Amino acid sequence: MATVITRPRKNILLDRGTSRAKWFTRINAESASSSTRIRDAVAHASRDTLWLSFERNLTRSVLRATDWPSPPLGCVVLLHRPDIETLPALSSCFHKVIFSLDNGFLPPAQLGEVLSAPNRENLFIGGSVNRQDGTVTLWRGNLASLTVPLSAFKPAGDGTKPDFTRFSIRDYGHTVRFGEYEAAADAILYEFDPRYRRVQSKARIASERSFGASLRRLRKQRGLRREDFGPLSAKTIGRIEQSKVTHVRDNTRRMIAKTLGVSADEIETY
Amino acid sequence: MARELSLPTQLKRARWKVKIQDKETREPPHVSILIRGTDKWRLNLRTGQMMDTIPDPSEVPDELLQILRTATNWRWDIDAWDEMYPDNPVATDED
Numbered sequence: 568m569a570t571v572i573t574r575p576r577k578n579i580l581l582d583r584g585t586s587r588a589k590w591f592t593r594i595n596a597e598s599a600s601s602s603t604r605i606r607d608a609v610a611h612a613s614r615d616t617l618w619l620s621f622e623r624n625l626t627r628s629v630l631r632a633t634d635w636p637s638p639p640l641g642c643v644v645l646l647h648r649p650d651i652e653t654l655p656a657l658s659s660c661f662h663k664v665i666f667s668l669d670n671g672f673l674p675p676a677q678l679g680e681v682l683s684a685p686n687r688e689n690l691f692i693g694g695s696v697n698r699q700d701g702t703v704t705l706w707r708g709n710l711a712s713l714t715v716p717l718s719a720f721k722p723a724g725d726g727t728k729p730d731f732t733r734f735s736i737r738d739y740g741h742t743v744r745f746g747e748y749e750a751a752a753d754a755i756l757y758e759f760d761p762r763y764r765r766v767q768s769k770a771r772i773a774s775e776r777s778f779g780a781s782l783r784r785l786r787k788q789r790g791l792r793r794e795d796f797g798p799l800s801a802k803t804i805g806r807i808e809q810s811k812v813t814h815v816r817d818n819t820r821r822m823i824a825k826t827l828g829v830s831a832d833e834i835e836t837y
Numbered sequence: 838m839a840r841e842l843s844l845p846t847q848l849k850r851a852r853w854k855v856k857i858q859d860k861e862t863r864e865p866p867h868v869s870i871l872i873r874g875t876d877k878w879r880l881n882l883r884t885g886q887m888m889d890t891i892p893d894p895s896e897v898p899d900e901l902l903q904i905l906r907t908a909t910n911w912r913w914d915i916d917a918w919d920e921m922y923p924d925n926p927v928a929t930d931e932d
Contacts, residue, residue: 684875723859724923727838739875742839742858749839750860751869753877770890809884 577616577641579608581625590679591619600625606632609640614662616641617710619678623647630656642710644692646672665706667695669734681708681740689763690740691752696731703731705755708740715759720750778815778835783808785827785837796826840917842868842910844901853901857917866918866927868905870897880905882918882927 578596580588588598596619599608605625609632612618618641620626626645630653633640637660645657645666657664672693673681681690687708694705696717704714720729730746737743743750756763782804786793793801793808799822806812807819817831824831842855852873861867866882878897879888885906887894904910915927 681875686875690875720860723838724921725838727859729859738854738871739873741869741871741875741877747838748860749856749858751858754858754860 577611577613579612579616579618581605581618581620581622581629583622583625587621587675590675591682593679593683596679602628602632605629609633612638612640614639614641617682618643618661619646620644621646621675623650623653626650626657627653630660633660644672644706644710646675646678663710665693665710665712667693667706669695671695671734671736673736673740677739684708684739687740689752689756691736691743692740693736694734694743696734698731703734703743705736705743713756713759715755719755719758720745720748723748777810779808779810779812781835781837782823782827785829785834788837789827791826796823799823840921842905842913844904848898848901848904851898853898855901855905855914857914857921859921861922866915866922866925868914868918870901870905882911882915 578591578594580591580596580598581600582588582598583600585598588596594617597608599605605628609629618629620629620643623645626643626647627650629640629643639662640660642663643657643661643665645664648668648670649666654664672678678692681687681692684690688711690708691705692708694703696703698717701717702714703717704712706712717729717731722728727748729748733744733746735744737749741752743752743755757767786804786808793804796804799819803812803819804823807815807823820831820834824834827834839859840857844853844855854871854873856869856871858869865888867879867888868882870878870880876892876896877889878892878894880886881888887897905914919926919928
């Protein structure tokens with residue numbers, strides 16, 4: 568079950584360089600690279616603090632600056648390759664440790680923008696492929712995770728196959744790439760996040776209130792084909808669903824309703 | 838392989854992209870319109886209508902939509918989709 572984290576109150580950037588800090592001004596990240604600054608950041612951290620670390624030495628400095636048993640320090644995103652031996656200690660002071668074994672995070676300029684975006688929960692910031700067990704774990708902009716089977720990425724009709732050894736996130740979190748193969752974030756979320764699907768369906772229902780749209784939804788729900796509405800032709804059903812028929816006769820409505828197993832008045836409630 | 842429609846220089850400079858991606862089998866045929874940043878819209882290749890109301894579709898420049906809807910580009914999009922998704926072609930009544 569994914570944990571959703573609301574916008575953190577305090578953000579710390581662990582980076583000795585100065586060039587990347589500008590990308591994180593949108594989330595008001597404070598830079599810390601000296602041991603004094605890191606000690607201070609640890610002392611003032613809370614469960615809501617987000618740490619972004621570009622350097623493993625600075626990640627280790629946080630552990631050295633921590634008094635054990637550690638108070639909750641928040642959530643950390645390791646933008647460097649993680650040291651396996653530090654993960655247990657990091658897991659005991661951060662309630663979430665986000666890392667990638669594939670160097671699979673967005674570039675800093677895009678990462679800062681996604682972390683501050685209103686729709687960040689629908690964008691990916693990074694991920695990690697587990698080829699042995701056949702999964703990819705994707706990190707969303709709200710720091711929730713989503714694990715998806717690699718079998719979900721079927722070859723495209725033109726023969727393009729996903730290359731799971733070449734994983735990256737592109738287009739400000741809208742695209743998951745496996746080599747030349749691209750999957751849209753919204754398609755992945757639609758398939759694997761029931762909450763996302765519910766929100767999308769609600770929005771679609773709100774925007775499509777025609778008789779045709781209701782008929783199509785109900786027909787799909789009943790597992791029927793357009794051909795199943797005889798004596799009405801599939802073409803007629805198609806034209807009604809696409810709202811190409813301006814007035815649907817009562818008799819036609821009744822025939823449709825009978826096939827769907829509902830009353831004629833009920834169709835538009837779907 | 839994802840297909841990206843070639844756009845005029847000024848739209849490219851403004852960081853717009855139009856793509857058909859490789860894993861869109863659950864959706865009606867569409868192109869994705871991306872602006873560098875976090876916004877994205879989908880344009881239905883069957884109806885020619887925008888599929889998303891959020892973000893506001895009026896943010897997509899008319900110039901881009903006109904370019905997309907020219908006969909040549911529309912044909913390019915349909916052909917690209919049909920090649921990538923032969924089981925869900927644009928021309929079918931089913932969506």
